[in-house]
Amino acid sequence: MADTSQTQTAGPQWLGRAVLYALLVVFAVYYLMPLFVMITTSLKTLDDIRAGNLVALPEEISFAAWVKAWGTACTGVECNGLKGNFLNSVSFVVPAVIISTLVGAFNGYVLTMWRFRGSDVLFTLLLLGCFIPFQVILLPMAQTLGYLGIANSIPGLIFVHVVYGLAFTTLFFRNFYVTVPSDLTKAARIDGAGFFTIFWRIILPLSPAIIVVSVIWQFTQIWNDFLFGVVFSSGERQPITVALNNLVNTSTGIKEYNVDMSAAIIAGLPTLFVYVVAGKYFLRGLTAGAVKG
Amino acid sequence: MTTATSASGLDRPRKRFADYLETALPKIVLGPTLLIALFFIYGFIIWTGWLSFTDSRLLPRYELAGFVQYVTLFENERWWTALRNLGIFGGLFILVCLVVGLLLAILLDQRIRAEGILRAVYLYPMALSFIVTGTAWRWILNPGLGLQNLIRQMGFESFTFDWIVTPGMSIYTVVIAGAWQSTGFVMALFLAGLRGVDDAIIKAAQVDGASPTRIYTSIIIPSLRPVFFSALIILSHIAIKSFDLVMALTGGGPGFSSDLPATFMYTFAFNRNQIGLGAASAIIMLMTVVAIIVPLMYSETRRGHLGR
Numbered sequence: 197m198a199d200t201s202q203t204q205t206a207g208p209q210w211l212g213r214a215v216l217y218a219l220l221v222v223f224a225v226y227y228l229m230p231l232f233v234m235i236t237t238s239l240k241t242l243d244d245i246r247a248g249n250l251v252a253l254p255e256e257i258s259f260a261a262w263v264k265a266w267g268t269a270c271t272g273v274e275c276n277g278l279k280g281n282f283l284n285s286v287s288f289v290v291p292a293v294i295i296s297t298l299v300g301a302f303n304g305y306v307l308t309m310w311r312f313r314g315s316d317v318l319f320t321l322l323l324l325g326c327f328i329p330f331q332v333i334l335l336p337m338a339q340t341l342g343y344l345g346i347a348n349s350i351p352g353l354i355f356v357h358v359v360y361g362l363a364f365t366t367l368f369f370r371n372f373y374v375t376v377p378s379d380l381t382k383a384a385r386i387d388g389a390g391f392f393t394i395f396w397r398i399i400l401p402l403s404p405a406i407i408v409v410s411v412i413w414q415f416t417q418i419w420n421d422f423l424f425g426v427v428f429s430s431g432e433r434q435p436i437t438v439a440l441n442n443l444v445n446t447s448t449g450i451k452e453y454n455v456d457m458s459a460a461i462i463a464g465l466p467t468l469f470v471y472v473v474a475g476k477y478f479l480r481g482l483t484a485g486a487v488k489g
Numbered sequence: 490m491t492t493a494t495s496a497s498g499l500d501r502p503r504k505r506f507a508d509y510l511e512t513a514l515p516k517i518v519l520g521p522t523l524l525i526a527l528f529f530i531y532g533f534i535i536w537t538g539w540l541s542f543t544d545s546r547l548l549p550r551y552e553l554a555g556f557v558q559y560v561t562l563f564e565n566e567r568w569w570t571a572l573r574n575l576g577i578f579g580g581l582f583i584l585v586c587l588v589v590g591l592l593l594a595i596l597l598d599q600r601i602r603a604e605g606i607l608r609a610v611y612l613y614p615m616a617l618s619f620i621v622t623g624t625a626w627r628w629i630l631n632p633g634l635g636l637q638n639l640i641r642q643m644g645f646e647s648f649t650f651d652w653i654v655t656p657g658m659s660i661y662t663v664v665i666a667g668a669w670q671s672t673g674f675v676m677a678l679f680l681a682g683l684r685g686v687d688d689a690i691i692k693a694a695q696v697d698g699a700s701p702t703r704i705y706t707s708i709i710i711p712s713l714r715p716v717f718f719s720a721l722i723i724l725s726h727i728a729i730k731s732f733d734l735v736m737a738l739t740g741g742g743p744g745f746s747s748d749l750p751a752t753f754m755y756t757f758a759f760n761r762n763q764i765g766l767g768a769a770s771a772i773i774m775l776m777t778v779v780a781i782i783v784p785l786m787y788s789e790t791r792r793g794h795l796g797r
Binding site for chain 2: 216217219220223224226227228229230231233234237245246249250251299302303306307310311312315318321322324325327328329330331332333334335336337339359360362363366390391416419420421422423426427437440441444445453456457459460461463464467468470471475478479482483
């Protein structure tokens with residue numbers, strides 16, 4: 197595939213390569229620019245922001261905006277910064293990720309190793325669930341959460357994220373377990389191993405990679421979610437994305453762009469961190485999610 | 490049941506119970522998911538559909554009232570703005586992502602030295618929330634201290650770039666930010682596709698003296714057809730349900746000039762206590778997804794069955 201470059205005859209070889217690299221670097225700068233602007237702006241003072249320009253480096257580095265975004269910035273009526281919302285997000289993202297991954301693993305296991313009549317139909321139905329615009333379930337879900345007594349609560353958010361994450365996690369595990377040779381489980385069954393024994397002893401030890409993919413995918417999705425957060429929670433129970441949006445839109449006098457940017461970085465850090473340490477798995481999740489197409 | 494008994498007479502029924510359990514367990518395990526899937530996806534769609542035929546306002550009511558909400562919806566100027574914006578945003582967003590994504594993938598596929606790093610750089614926005622992306626671009630695009638100010642300081646005094654506060658233009662800033670976030674993903678898809686192209690065919694074409702451009706346009710890009718389809722499906726799906734990005738970048742403004750159906754639905758269902766109208770707009774969104782994605786999937790799976 198990459199061999200085509202060897203036969204490039206138009207112009208001297210090095211010129212083509214130089215143009216190629218230049219283009220790639222220009223694109224890289226373009227993609228990095230917003231991150232650079234966010235970081236530098238967050239480290240500036242307001243005077244510095246007004247005096248300088250978008251890409252200027254800070255005159256002196258100040259962490260005041262970070263402190264304010266974390267602890268005292270206003271996100272609506274209250275002015276406690278993002279720290280509470282950050283912890284909110286952690287407190288529903290972690291259980292939701294664990295539960296949806298576990299159930300997804302179980303589903304994938306059943307759908308590949310213990311197929312029964314109708315299991316393929318069920319899988320197709322689940323798969324189509326990946327495609328619905330969530331607007332179409334918001335109103336009934338708001339009602340249902342009320343009936344269940346978990347409206348505007350952390351358990352409510354966990355519930356919603358697990359329910360609508362299952363389609364993806366099931367897909368991940370099912371597509372992975374399809375590649376596991378069925379002789380393996382057949383042999384175990386002849387030896388008398390049951391449903392759960394096979395799962396714990398044979399299937400689960402094969403699964404670390406796909407578990408990582410599922411966990412990263414779910415973590416990114418749920419941490420970054422805004423729609424469910426803004427609809428199903430309010431006030432101090434809001435997740436960080438909603439609080440960030442409120443913080444930016446709260447107009448109390450002067451617009452503090454440095455605080456906005458610090459807050460945005462705080463909200464983005466966990467998923468960025470995961471991306472940096474486990475980018476390979478992140479990409480696998482993205483492309484596995486694409487297989488649904 | 491006493492498990493200690495090893496009398497042979499007891500063995501058979503116990504085995505049958507175990508057999509029964511073994512065939513039933515998969516269903517028992519999958520059962521909850523089945524119920525969840527059917528009820529929370531399909532049941533809720535029907536529920537929303539029902540609501541869209543009522544005159545529910547602050548509270549849901551379940552007496553049917555016919556098509557009133559749909560009539561009101563399509564008489565609403567704001568809804569038409571949202572639909573028009575979806576057309577503009579969806580069309581441009583998909584086009585830019587496909588073109589730039591493919592270009593980046595082809596550029597990266599030329600035995601680039603720092604490929605890993607560059608790929609990571611192009612893809613990192615995908616890890617961010619649309620809210621973070623929107624907040625960042627809102628700052629960059631603000632006319633007062635952002636990009637416009639920067640270019641003016643560079644000496645172009647009359648440079649103007651105030652789309653974000655200009656009705657009719659603000660939707661294009663959503664395209665800019667959306668494409669920034671999603672092109673890396675499309676690039677990754679195409680790159681995976683490029684790596685899967687059969688070397689032998691390309692070698693043969695090279696032997697026949699085909700130019701690199703020719704090889705790309707007549708062999709490689711056509712063979713990426715399935716990738717185009719998946720990218721198209723995913724991108725149109727992202728476009729139709731776009732909500733967070735608009736909320737963070739423009740808030741649907743100025744006025745409601747950059748509203749999308751998703752923000753329209755949210756505003757009417759949850760801020761303006763027009764549950765029936767919100768439900769109707771959600772149903773139209775679902776129908777749009779179905780209308781776009783089903784033919785795409787159908788044509789692609791049909792092709793697959795006919796054998797490529």
